[in-house]
Amino acid sequence: MSHRTELIVVSGASTGMGAATAHELAKRGYHVLAGVRRQIDAEAIREDGVEPVILDITAPEQIEALTERIAADPERRQLRALVNNAGIAVNAPVETLPLDQWRRQFDVNLFGHIAVTQALLPFLHDSRGRVVNISSLGGKVAMPTYGAYAGAKYALEAVSDALRRELGPHGVQVVVVEPGGVRTEMIGHGIERAKAFVKEMTPVNQRRYGSLMQAIINQATAFTKSGVTSQAAATVIADATTVPKPRTRYTIGRDAAMLTRLARILPDTALDRVSAANLRPHYPNA
Incomplete structure (x- = not known):
């Protein structure tokens, strides 16, 4: 069935789950x-049914350009759904992670999604x-060293609950998808950031948290290798986006x-x- 008269926006679609989701939705007939x-x-992502748009969700002018693109759609297509997928991961103990890194994590993983949602809700009300x-x-x-990442995701869960209860009476649905281990580039980037961060720690913090950080890096590496593929994740996300009663x-x-x-x-x-037991085999001296 063709849904080419309907638009779906997917943020963070450069690689990984986002790119796979964009292609899966296009395969199902959406633009x-x-x-x-x-x-x-x-x-790299452009294909029939997938139209790339430059979108940094922390850049107001790019969000505005997206709203203008939807409003001026040449085929007068309605916006069927918004998939808020963009994200970054920075792992470090709460004590050691600089506040600018906390703010960056929340800007991308929470406030950016709120900004895009606010901008596109008028279209979703109409459709x-x-x-x-x-x-x-x-x-x-929230695992050790995941304080900033988990904090933003916990907040996104709470915002989603509030939004679902606010929009439900008006016919707009809100769905949350919670991936575990998925083989994506974002995890690899997060591991590299964590390795770099360990080198920047003070000698005191390296003694205090060095083994923990190495265990987290080892666990994340193993976790990713055993995780599901981006395509498998995309199938779930596409279902959550398109089934009649999610x-x-x-x-x-x-x-x-x-x-x-x-x-x-x-x-x-x-x-x-449970958390400590899962992490224990990944410590350097295990």
Whole structure:
């Protein structure tokens, strides 16, 4: 079935889940406005049904340009859905991560999504469309060194709940997707940032947190290798975006499904022990 009379915006579509989701939605017949940050990425993702748009979700002028593109659509297509997928990951202990890095993480992983959502909601009201927020397992379980990342994702979960309850009476749906381990470029970039950050730590903090950081890097590497593919994740996201009666939340991967359930039923101290046990084999001296 063709949905070429309907637009879907996907942010963070340069690589990984975002790119795979844009292609999957185009395959299902939608016209996708795929948000990318660089022209080279635009040329790489362009295909029939996938129209790249330059979109840094922290740049107001680029968000405004996106709204103008939708409003002036040459075929008068309606906006069916917004998939808020853009994100970055910076791992470091709360004590050591500079405040500018905290702000950057929240700017991209939370405030940027709110800005895009606010800008596009008038179109979604008209179409009785849908907002799909890509959260994370980290939006339910905050592992060591994931304070900033998980903090932004926890906040995105809360904003999504509020938005769902605000928009539901007006016919606009809000869905959250919580991926666990997915083999994406973002995880690899996060690992490289973590390695660089360890080198910048003071000698005191290296003694205090060096082994923890190495364990987190080792765990993330293993976690990613055993994770689902970007295409498998894209299938779930595309379903959440297009099925007539979506659930309020979807998980991606068995790890996300299991740990989000455990987070609901285990007391904090038990969850702390589970976290420590999962991390223990990844310490350098394990």
